[in-house]
Structures are given as C-alpha cells and as structure tokens.
Amino acid sequence: MTHNSTMNLPLVQFLMENDAELLKVPLSGHLRDIYSIYLIQMENNHIEPPTHEQLISFEEFVNDLKFISEVAPGSLSFKRENPLLSQVDELLEYIDVFPLKTLYELYTKRQESSNDQVQQNSNKKKEQVGNTSTLERLINILDFEKSMTTVHSSNNQQHKILSNQLNKILETEPASYELARQRAKEITPVIEYISTCRDHQHSSILASTVYIVNNKIVSMQWSKLSKYEIENPQFMACLKSKIHYVPNLKPQTDLTLGDCSYLDTCHKLGSCRYLHYLQYIPEFLTDEVTRETHAKNIKIKSESLKIPFYTHGNCSSLVIKEQAPPQWIRCDVRKFDFNIIGKFSVVIADPAWNIHMNLPYGTCNDIELLQLPLNHLQDEGILFLWVTGRAIELGKESLANWGYKVINELSWIKTNQLGRTIVTGRTGHWLNHSKEHLLLGVKGDPQWINKHIDIDLIVSTTRETSRKPDELYGIIERLVGPHARKLEIFGRDHNIRPGWLTIGNQLSGTCIHEMDVKRKYDKFIASNKNPNKWHKKDMNGIKSGNQKKFQSQISTF
Amino acid sequence: MIESETTYKVRDSENTKHVSFKPTKEFHTNDYSNRYIQTGSLPQKHVTNIENSVEGYPKLQKLFQEKEKQVSQYASTPFGCKVDIDEMVPTLNRWIQRDNLSFDVVMVGCLTDNQFIYPLLTQLPLDKLVSKPGFLFIWASSQKINELSKLLNNEIWAKKFRRSEELVFVPIDKESPFYPGLDQDDSTLLEKMQWHCWMCITGTVRRSTDGHLIHCNVDTDLQIETQNTRNGAVPSHLYKVAENFSTATRRLHIIPARTGWETPVRLRPGWVIMSPDVMLDNFSPNRYKNEISNIGTNIPLKNEIEALRPKSPIQKAV
Ligand SMILES: [Zn+2]
Numbered sequence: 001m002t003h004n005s006t007m008n009l010p011l012v013q014f015l016m017e018n019d020a021e022l023l024k025v026p027l028s029g030h031l032r033d034i035y036s037i038y039l040i041q042m043e044n045n046h047i048e049p050p051t052h053e054q055l056i057s058f059e060e061f062v063n064d065l066k067f068i069s070e071v072a073p074g075s076l077s078f079k080r081e082n083p084l085l086s087q088v089d090e091l092l093e094y095i096d097v098f099p100l101k102t103l104y105e106l107y108t109k110r111q112e113s114s115n116d117q118v119q120q121n122s123n124k125k126k127e128q129v130g131n132t133s134t135l136e137r138l139i140n141i142l143d144f145e146k147s148m149t150t151v152h153s154s155n156n157q158q159h160k161i162l163s164n165q166l167n168k169i170l171e172t173e174p175a176s177y178e179l180a181r182q183r184a185k186e187i188t189p190v191i192e193y194i195s196t197c198r199d200h201q202h203s204s205i206l207a208s209t210v211y212i213v214n215n216k217i218v219s220m221q222w223s224k225l226s227k228y229e230i231e232n233p234q235f236m237a238c239l240k241s242k243i244h245y246v247p248n249l250k251p252q253t254d255l256t257l258g259d260c261s262y263l264d265t266c267h268k269l270g271s272c273r274y275l276h277y278l279q280y281i282p283e284f285l286t287d288e289v290t291r292e293t294h295a296k297n298i299k300i301k302s303e304s305l306k307i308p309f310y311t312h313g314n315c316s317s318l319v320i321k322e323q324a325p326p327q328w329i330r331c332d333v334r335k336f337d338f339n340i341i342g343k344f345s346v347v348i349a350d351p352a353w354n355i356h357m358n359l360p361y362g363t364c365n366d367i368e369l370l371q372l373p374l375n376h377l378q379d380e381g382i383l384f385l386w387v388t389g390r391a392i393e394l395g396k397e398s399l400a401n402w403g404y405k406v407i408n409e410l411s412w413i414k415t416n417q418l419g420r421t422i423v424t425g426r427t428g429h430w431l432n433h434s435k436e437h438l439l440l441g442v443k444g445d446p447q448w449i450n451k452h453i454d455i456d457l458i459v460s461t462t463r464e465t466s467r468k469p470d471e472l473y474g475i476i477e478r479l480v481g482p483h484a485r486k487l488e489i490f491g492r493d494h495n496i497r498p499g500w501l502t503i504g505n506q507l508s509g510t511c512i513h514e515m516d517v518k519r520k521y522d523k524f525i526a527s528n529k530n531p532n533k534w535h536k537k538d539m540n541g542i543k544s545g546n547q548k549k550f551q552s553q554i555s556t557f
Numbered sequence: 558m559i560e561s562e563t564t565y566k567v568r569d570s571e572n573t574k575h576v577s578f579k580p581t582k583e584f585h586t587n588d589y590s591n592r593y594i595q596t597g598s599l600p601q602k603h604v605t606n607i608e609n610s611v612e613g614y615p616k617l618q619k620l621f622q623e624k625e626k627q628v629s630q631y632a633s634t635p636f637g638c639k640v641d642i643d644e645m646v647p648t649l650n651r652w653i654q655r656d657n658l659s660f661d662v663v664m665v666g667c668l669t670d671n672q673f674i675y676p677l678l679t680q681l682p683l684d685k686l687v688s689k690p691g692f693l694f695i696w697a698s699s700q701k702i703n704e705l706s707k708l709l710n711n712e713i714w715a716k717k718f719r720r721s722e723e724l725v726f727v728p729i730d731k732e733s734p735f736y737p738g739l740d741q742d743d744s745t746l747l748e749k750m751q752w753h754c755w756m757c758i759t760g761t762v763r764r765s766t767d768g769h770l771i772h773c774n775v776d777t778d779l780q781i782e783t784q785n786t787r788n789g790a791v792p793s794h795l796y797k798v799a800e801n802f803s804t805a806t807r808r809l810h811i812i813p814a815r816t817g818w819e820t821p822v823r824l825r826p827g828w829v830i831m832s833p834d835v836m837l838d839n840f841s842p843n844r845y846k847n848e849i850s851n852i853g854t855n856i857p858l859k860n861e862i863e864a865l866r867p868k869s870p871i872q873k874a875v
C-alpha cells in the first residue's frame with residue numbers, strides 16, 4: 001500500500017457511523033453537503049481536535065472518498081446527477097459498511113501495533129470513562145451543551161449536530177433588524193436620563209439629613225452628610241449622580257404600615273399615615289444632564305446630515321425635512337367622516353371602553369366602536385389599539401373586521417413613583433392589574449416598516465386616569481419614520497404633537513395645516529345640517545384658559 | 558416657606574469646592590424605551606420590585622408568607638406523569654373514566670412556542686377534567702393565544718369557560734431561558750419579550766362571597782422573571798399565581814411540548830405534572846385520591862389570611 005499516508009481514517013469512521021443518514025433526505029448523498037457535515041463534525045470533535053490534515057478541501061475530500069472506494073472495492077458507489085457535469089457533482093449512491101469496517105480495523109490494528117502512544121492514550125480514555133460516577137454520568141447527560149459537542153459513537157449524532165445548526169440558523173436574525181437598530185441608535189434624539197439609586201441605606205441616611213417643609217426638600221444638614229460619607233464612601237458620589245427617593249416623614253407617619261399605595265399621587269398627604277417619598281435630584285445634576293443631552297442631540301443632528309447608506313423605510317432627506325406641525329380636529333368620532341382626513345401609515349386608537357363606566361369623559365359604546373369605519377384609514381399600515389381587560393377580545397374582533405391582522409401585543413408595565421409595578425388597590429376583578437395591552441394590527445404587507453428595533457414592552461409611570469405613556473410615540477417614529485402620516489383617534493390635548501393629526505371630542509378646537517384636508521373638512525362642516533349641535537354640548541367641558549390659548553388656531557368655530 | 562440656599566452647600570471632599578445640593582424642582586421621569594435604543598438596557602430591568610413584588614407593603618408581604626405556608630401545608634406529594642404527547646389524551650381519558658379523577662386547577666402549556674395545545678384542547682373532555690367551579694390557565698406565546706381565541710371564543714367553549722384575566726410573564730433579558738427568541742417570529746414588528754396566559758373560570762364563583770374558594774387581588778396579572786427561576790422549564794411564578802388565587806388542592810399541569818433535556822420539568826408539591834420530559838414518573842391515581850381525601854379538596858379558611866387579604870367592600874343588604 002503506497003497510499004498509506006493519505007488514507008483518511010476519520011472519514012472512514014464517519015461513513016461507517018452515518019451511512020444511512022448521509023443517503024437519506026435531506027443530504028441525499030450530495031457530496032458537497034456530506035463534506036460540510038463532515039467538517040462540522042471534525043470541528044465539534046473535542047476529544048480529538050482536528051489535525052491539519054483532517055481539515056481538507058472539498059477536492060481532497062472527494063479524492064479521499066475515491067481512494068477509500070478503490071482500497072475497499074464495493075464500499076462506496078457513486079452516481080452522476082447530471083452526466084454533463086464534472087465529477088464534483090456526483091452523488092454518493094450507496095455505502096456498504098462491511099468492507100469499510102474491515103478496512104478500518106485493518107488500519108487501526110496496524111497503527112496500534114506501530115504506535116504505542118496511541119495505545120496508551122486510548123487506554124487512558126477508557127479508564128476515565130470507567131471511573132466516572134453515576135452522578136457525573138447523569139449530569140453529563142443533562143448537560144446539553146456538552147453533549148452537543150461530544151461525539152459519541154452512537155448513530156444519532158448527526159441529528160444532534162443538525163439540530164444544533166438548525167437552531168443557530170433560526171436564532172440568527174435578519175441583517176435588516178440589526179441595521180435598523182444601529183441606525184435608530186445613530187439618529188434617535190437622546191432623552192434626558194438619570195439612573196435611580198437602589199441602595200435603601202442611602203434613602204434612610206437622607207431621611208435623617210433633609211429638612212422638609214410643605215412636602216418639599218428645603219435644606220440638608222451637610223455636617224451629617226459629611227459624617228455619613230466617612231462611613232459610606234460611595235454615598236456622596238451616588239447622591240451626585242443618581243435619583244434618590246427620600247422618605248417624607250410626617251408626625252402622623254406610621255412606619256409599620258409601610259408605603260402608601262398612592263405615593264406621590266396621594267390626595268391626603270396631610271393625614272395619610274402611610275409612608276410617602278420625595279424625589280431628590282441635585283439641581284446641578286439635572287442641569288448637567290440637560291447640557292450633555294443637548295450637546296449629544298446637536299451632534300446627532302449634525303452627523304446625520306450625511307445621508308446614511310441604510311435608508312430603508314425612511315425618506316432619504318430625513319434630517320433636513322421638517323416634521324408636519326401638530327394638527328387636531330375636535331369632533332365626535334362616531335359621527336365623523338373619515339374620508340376627510342385621507343390615509344395614514346399609523347393609527348393609534350384609545351377608545352374609552354364601556355367597561356369603565358365611571359371615567360370622567362364620555363365613553364364610546366363598544367358596539368359603536370365596532371361600527372366605526374376605521375377600514376377607510378389605511379391601505380396598508382399599522383393600527384395600535386389600546387384595550388383593557390375584557391375588551392381585549394372585542395378589540396381583536398374589531399381589528400379583524402377592519403381588515404387587520406393582530407401581529408403583536410405590546411404590554412405597558414405600569415409603575416409608580418418608586419419604579420415599582422402596581423400591586424395594590426384591587427385594580428382588577430380577579431387579579432390586580434399591573435399592565436395594559438396595546439394590540440398591533442397590520443393591514444396589507446407594508447415593506448417600509450423598520451421591524452424589531454424596539455421590544456413589545458413599555459415600562460412607564462402612570463399619570464392621569466387613562467393617559468397612555470409617551471414612549472409609544474418614540475417606538476412608532478422608529479417603526480415608520482418621523483415623516484409618515486400619523487393619526488390618533490380619541491386623543492386629548494396632551495396627545496397633540498408634531499407629525500400627528502389628533503381627533504377626539506375633548507380637544508380644544510381644531511387646527512389643520514394640510515390644505516386638502518382643510519378644504520374637505522370645511523365642506524363637511526358646511527354640508528352638515530346641524531354642525532354645532534355637538535360642539536355646543538362639548539364646549540362645557542373646556543376650560544376657558546385652554547379655549548383662549550387655542551383660539552387663534554380654531555378655524556371653524 | 559423657608560428657603561436658605563446656603564445650607565445646601567456641602568464641602569466636596571474631592572476638590573474642596575462648594576457644591577450646591579439644592580434640589581431640582583421638577584419631577585424627573587426616565588424614558589426606558591429611549592434608553593434601550595441608546596444603550597441596549599432592557600426596560601423591564603428598571604422595574605424596582607422584581608425580586609420582591611410586594612416590597613414596601615408589610616401587610617401584603619405577611620399575606621404572601623402566610624399563603625405560602627398554608628399552601629405547602631396542604632400540598633399533595635409532588636407527582637410526575639411522564640407520557641408522550643400522543644398518549645396524553647388517552648391517559649387523561651383513563652383518569653376521568655376509570656379513576657374518576659378531576660381537578661380544580663388545570664394549567665396547560667409552558668413558556669415555549671412548540672406546543673400542541675390546540676389538539677389537546679379539542680380532543681380532551683375538559684369539562685369533565687376540570688371540576689366546577691374550576692380554573693383553567695393556558696400559557697403560550699401571545700400569537701398562539703391569539704390563534705386559540707377562535708376556539709375559545711366559540712359559543713360552546715365560551716359558555717363553559719369564561720375568560721377572566723390575561724396574564725403576562727416577562728423574561729428579564731435575552732439570555733434568559735424564557736426569552737422567546739425569533740422562533741415563529743417572522744412577521745412581528747416588535748421583538749417579543751413576553752408570554753401570555755389565558756385564565757378561564759368554569760362554574761360560578763363570586764369574589765365577594767366565595768372566599769373559601771378564591772382569594773382575589775392577591776397576585777397581579779404580570780410576572781417578571783426573578784433571579785433563581787432559571788433551573789427548569791417552568792418558572793415557579795406560573796404555579797404561584799394559581800396557588801394564590803384558588804384554595805383548591807387538586808392541581809394538574811399538562812405540558813404538551815418537548816422541553817428538552819437542558820430545561821428539565823421539575824416536580825412541585827401540590828401539583829400533578831404531566832409532561833414527556835418530567836423528571837419523575839410516580840403518579841398513581843389511587844394514591845393521589847387517598848392523599849386528597851386526607852388533605853381535603855380545599856385549603857381551609859385561616860383567620861390570619863382572612864384579616865390580611867384584599868376583599869371586596871362589604872355590601873349591605875338593601
Ligand atoms: Zn444612592
């Protein structure tokens with residue numbers, strides 16, 4: 001045997017152990033695929049790391065196969081898939097394990113006798129296996145990672161390797177996600193951020209140092225602060241860089257009761273015996289953060305003047321193009337003609353579901369909501385629908401009726417002043433409610449959306465009844481870009497913002513900048529026989545101050 | 558109001574300069590979604606009561622302790638029933654017909670996408686398996702729950718099982734074994750970071766008068782992963798919500814999914830857990846019935862808990 005040095009024994013072993021797998025679907029004997037699997041196995045083989053000669057090229061691999069079939073006649077048979085193609089595209093048609101075994105034994109025996117080192121090594125290995133305790137062996141079996149990389153001579157190893165590869169592929173996200181995320185990071189304006197101290201000791205030190213009048217911190221005993229600094233060297237640094245919550249101790253405060261469920265929104269601060277807190281941030285820290293954030297945003301703006309290479313879903317003149325000014329129409333949504341306002345990329349609807357009967361503003365009957373012609377608002381795009389408790393199902397039904405497919409559900413994790421979830425106050429019927437649901441319905445197949453920049457959670461503090469977190473506007477801008485047409489239905493004055501058209505019966509007046517919308521709206525008002533009927537009714541709810549503020553912009557009163 | 562700015566000034570130990578510690582007047586709130594874009598720090602990480610959800614509320618803490626104590630006191634032996642997914646329905650049918658078994662709390666599913674919930678729910682005589690009143694918890698991805706809606710909203714179903722709450726479980730980060738990942742997630746707009754649970758009630762329970770059966774408003778509809786829940790396929794939160802809500806002692810968890818050997822399905826006192834990957838196969842209907850007859854089907858009222866748990870305002874008879 002002159003070719004002794006080129007006999008690829010690991011390959012012989014590989015063929016013997018996986019004969020059936022290699023010929024079956026999906027490999028079906030394709031040499032290129034078998035070659036890839038062979039390489040993966042060599043890489044995964046940690047007991048004997050691959051030597052240089054084992055990591056061979058495809059051509060060498062084919063040559064080795066040919067050599068094996070030459071030395072052990074009948075062990076391998078090949079078939080040409082397409083007779084016009086070269087031998088590289090041959091298929092492995094049949095593997096006969098028996099001649100391969102003979103070949104393998106012949107070679108290993110010869111090697112063992114000529115090489116004592118190998119003998120010793122393999123003996124050592126056997127000893128190790130024999131010495132492992134039952135516990136260790138069981139733990140090894142449970143250790144999935146290890147089992148994945150360890151090659152046992154069992155026949156199902158290819159399954160494991162393949163499933164590992166498959167999982168890796170499934171876990172790999174499209175490059176568009178990462179590109180969109182990176183771009184979002186480059187162009188999203190930074191919002192002032194100050195981290196919160198979670199050291200309870202700091203909070204109790206502050207409780208004994210601050211002087212509180214009228215629920216405001218008016219002074220601090222700096223002699224005490226300096227003293228504490230000696231005991232807690234990190235305290236001052238923390239105080240200067242983080243938000244602290246200082247117990248607002250009052251004569252009636254009973255510490256054994258714990259914290260007030262309402263905290264900073266408690267209406268009975270003068271008599272409530274539960275503990276309340278005051279937020280403490282040194283003014284210089286806020287100023288510093290404001291300055292730094294401003295500088296960062298100027299830098300972001302100037303740097304993004306250069307047109308980015310990745311423009312998917314955004315207009316190319318992203319930075320130069322101004323956002324549309326805020327627009328709003330005060331109207332009864334139930335009687336509004338949606339054809340006036342045109343089509344939108346994104347719609348938010350926050351209906352006052354009938355389930356909460358005692359909210360301060362008019363509720364929209366559930367059936368009436370279902371009957372709203374929201375199917376006119378988008379040819380393709382996203383509709384965000386806020387739903388509460390039992391309205392979840394109704395909301396899903398409504399979305400389906402309007403031609404949407406529910407594609408995501410975003411949860412708003414509601415937190416209090418201290419950043420804790422809401423766990424008290426019998427906020428739900430059976431369980432307390434610490435979150436609210438936002439359904440994301442998609443219509444058509446919009447290709448211009450930047451997917452997977454944000455996650456399907458918002459963690460944000462509760463504010464006035466039913467007021468939703470502003471974080472959503474940021475998420476939407478990242479999804480569809482700042483210049484897409486956006487509509488909010490059932491909005492209130494605090495929802496008005498650039499880039500958005502807000503409609504609802506509690507808005508102060510009407511302000512339209514888009515000429516075609518304005519023309520259609522004026523026509524609608526003129527053609528409406530009793531245009532001021534609902535205006536008069538709803539006017540009572542508006543505070544005179546607000547009315548004055550928006551008077552200049554009211555075009556239709 | 559007293560305002561003396563000089564007292565804010567504290568000698569800075571580092572550079573002997575006077576620093577004013579005057580407080581900021583306006584309340585500051587952080588935008589964690591914006592922060593996530595800038596730094597990759599996930600919003601849920603900023604929730605401050607993850608490890609102890611009732612932090613700051615001594616009464617609730619005491620209630621949770623008392624409940625936990627009583628639940629473990631009236632818990633059956635932890636049982637596992639290791640069956641293949643195909644064998645689940647026949648096995649459960651046998652329990653119903655031959656052994657006359659039923660459960661008050663039935664939980665179906667766990668935090669994985671590859672579950673065979675639909676075939677299980679459609680083939681199983683659930684109204685016989687779940688006693689009345691009874692409680693059904695179905696855990697899956699929000700997408701799966703959505704698909705199940707069609708089944709659960711049809712008239713026959715909706716009449717038997719009233720949908721009562723939608724629970725959410727949130728993994729703490731992307732390294733979590735409960736991170737949903739990209740599996741079956743081609744069309745979503747936002748990256749998934751949650752699991753949903755459909756909680757149904759069958760039969761009649763009233764929250765004001767049935768305190769011997771249910772304790773309302775103890776837990777919330779949101780659970781965030783805690784530090785030591787990564788050692789198995791099912792975080793303990795899922796069991797705790799059911800235990801805290803219903804006083805029933807007959808609890809069954811069916812996991813119609815392969816959870817794999819890297820995340821074992823562990824046993825839990827008070828539960829019969831049916832799964833192809835459960836760590837122990839020790840269930841025997843007769844032994845179970847015996848145990849339950851000794852324990853009782855419901856955890857008895859306890860004065861300490863009654864005094865602590867949130868209750869509906871007492872309505873006076875008109
Ligand atoms: Zn601190």
Ligand SMILES: [Zn+2]
Binds near residue numbers: 268273276
């Ligand atoms: Zn209070």
